[in-house]
Each structure stands twice: as structure tokens, then as C-alpha cells.
Amino acid sequence: MDFIANNLGTVTFFILILAIILSNVFSVKQQTAVIIERLGKFHSVRKAGLNMKVPFIDSKVFTMNLRIQQLDVNVETKTKDDVFVKTKISVQYQVLEHSVYKAFYELQNPQTQLTSYIFDVVRAEVPKMKLDDVFEKKDNIAIAIKQELQDAMEGYGYFIVKALVTDIDPAEEVKEAMNRINAAERAKIAAAYEADAEKIKIVARASAEAESKKLQGQGIADQRREIARGLEESVKLLNGVNIGSQEASALIVVTQHYDTLQAVGASTKSNLILLPNTPSAANDMMYNTIASFVAAKDTAEKM
Numbered sequence: 596m597d598f599i600a601n602n603l604g605t606v607t608f609f610i611l612i613l614a615i616i617l618s619n620v621f622s623v624k625q626q627t628a629v630i631i632e633r634l635g636k637f638h639s640v641r642k643a644g645l646n647m648k649v650p651f652i653d654s655k656v657f658t659m660n661l662r663i664q665q666l667d668v669n670v671e672t673k674t675k676d677d678v679f680v681k682t683k684i685s686v687q688y689q690v691l692e693h694s695v696y697k698a699f700y701e702l703q704n705p706q707t708q709l710t711s712y713i714f715d716v717v718r719a720e721v722p723k724m725k726l727d728d729v730f731e732k733k734d735n736i737a738i739a740i741k742q743e744l745q746d747a748m749e750g751y752g753y754f755i756v757k758a759l760v761t762d763i764d765p766a767e768e769v770k771e772a773m774n775r776i777n778a779a780e781r782a783k784i785a786a787a788y789e790a791d792a793e794k795i796k797i798v799a800r801a802s803a804e805a806e807s808k809k810l811q812g813q814g815i816a817d818q819r820r821e822i823a824r825g826l827e828e829s830v831k832l833l834n835g836v837n838i839g840s841q842e843a844s845a846l847i848v849v850t851q852h853y854d855t856l857q858a859v860g861a862s863t864k865s866n867l868i869l870l871p872n873t874p875s876a877a878n879d880m881m882y883n884t885i886a887s888f889v890a891a892k893d894t895a896e897k898m
Contacts, residue, residue: 694752
């Protein structure tokens with residue numbers, strides 16, 4: 596106790612020196628850099644880890660963030676077809692580790708500088724495009740922004756990682772008009788498809804009907820051919836029992852006449868037409884039928 600009391604001043608001095616030394620020992624976090632100035636002048640850039648500065652002479656003036664950062668900028672401008680549109684631009688940038696000195700000392704406000712370049716590029720590119728092209732070619736706008744910023748900011752120690760057009764927002768009435776146009780276009784396409792479908796149905800029905808008529812005509816032709824063959828056989832049979840061709844034909848006509856009457860009478864909804872029933876009716880009917888066929892043949896040959 597006497598020793599401490601006698602050397603209190605010395606102990607206090609050493610404790611003070613130790614406190615000063617410890618207060619000037621500092622750590623720098625990962626992905627950051629600390630700028631050290633000595634007597635107001637740039638001295639060094641301290642990187643991640645344990646570092647030390649000279650007491651009373653060195654001072655930490657700024658901690659620079661080396662992570663990728665993002666700046667969002669909203670720009671309103673007019674398109675080529677005179678539509679005002681708001682575009683949101685997101686720029687991702689990073690301070691280069693070997694250019695911390697330039698990034699801190701050569702730019703007063705880097706985000707303001709970036710914003711100015713973004714406004715300049717957007718207001719130069721968008722007025723060249725129509726509204727639809729702005730949506731379709733937004734990647735071209737983003738590429739132009741990235742290229743312009745890279746050329747301008749690289750000399751200040753900034754690297755432009757990516758530029759994105761994240762939102763395109765025209766006026767509300769313009770969006771409503773675009774929706775109506777889109778709906779009308781889709782209705783037009785739907786109508787065209789419906790018309791094509793109806794056309795296919797009509798063609799199919801016409802084709803089916805034509806095929807039906809064709810088959811029906813072939814059936815009628817085959818039927819008449821068989822009737823003619825039957826009549827021919829009937830005439831030959833009647834000739835075999837000494838009945839002349841004229842009488843045989845008249846008999847066949849009368850027989851078919853009664854067959855027709857029987858077929859008509861079989862239906863309850865048929866209209867019956869009674870022909871003259873005289874002894875010469877069969878011959879008259881036959882002659883009239885033959886005359887009709889001959890006249891039809893002559894007319895067809897003249898045509």
C-alpha cells in the first residue's frame with residue numbers, strides 16, 4: 596500500500612497511456628473501409644480487421660460501404676406519341692476497393708450525381724419511342740443507362756453492377772384506353788376464329804350434302820337400271836306366251852300404275868291423284884310416257 600501511495604503518479608500515468616493506446620485501436624468490419632486523415636490530410640485507407648491510429652494525430656473521417664448498393668429513381672417524361680409516363684429506374688452500384696480515395700474525395704454526393712445521369716439518359720431515350728415501344732424495349736433503356744453511368748462514374752471509383760427499368764406507369768386514362776384496345780383486339784381475334792369455325796362447319800355440311808346427293812343419285816340410277824332390266828325381262832316373258840310387245844308394254848304400265856296406287860294408299864298422309872280409267876288408258880299412258888322420254892332426250896341433245 597505504501598508503494599502504491601508513493602508511486603501513485605507513475606501508476607496513473609501508465610494507466611492513462613494504456614487507455615490512450617487502447618482508445619486508438621479499432622476494428623474495421625468486412626466489406627467496409629475506413630479513411631484515415633493525419634492532421635487534416637489524407638493518410639491511408641484501412642481495410643477489414645484490427646487497425647491502429649496515432650493518438651491525437653490520426654483521425655477516422657469516414658467509413659466507406661463496399662457492398663453493392665441500390666439507388667431507386669422515379670423519372671417522368673414524355674414518349675414520342677405525346678404520352679406522359681413515369682419510369683422507375685433501379686441502379687445497383689459498388690465502390691471499388693482500390694478506389695476508395697476517389698469515391699470519397701472526388702464526389703461530394705455520389706447519389707445525386709447518379710440521379711442526374713439517370714434523368715439525362717431516360718429523358719434522352721424515352722422521347723424517341725412510342726408508349727408500346729417503351730414497354731417492349733425497356734431493356735434497351737436499361738443498357739443505355741448502365742453504359743452512360745459506367746463511363747461517367749468509373750473515374751470516380753464506382754462500378755455500375757446493373758441498371759433496371761422496374762416500373763413503367765402511364766397516366767390512368769391511358770392505361771384504361773390500352774386495356775380497351777387490348778380487349779377489342781382479343782374480341783376481333785375471337786370473332787375471326789368463330790367465323791373460321793362456322794366456315795368449316797358450312798363446308799363440311801355442304802360436302803356431306805353433296806356426297807349424300809351423289810349417293811342418292813347413284814341409288815336412283817341403279818334403281819331405274821334394275822327396273823328397266825325387269826321390264827325387259829317381263830316383255831320377253833310375255834312375248835314367250837304370244838303377247839305382242841305393245842300389249843305387253845301396256846300391261847306392264849297398268850301393273851305399275853296399280854302398284855303405285857297401292858304404295859300411295861299405304862300412307863295415311865298421302866294425296867291420291869286418280870288418272871282416267873278407260874280401256875285405252877294404259878296405251879295412252881304408255882304413249883304419253885314414251886313421248887315424254889323422247890322429248891326430254893331431244894332437248895338434252897340440243898343443249
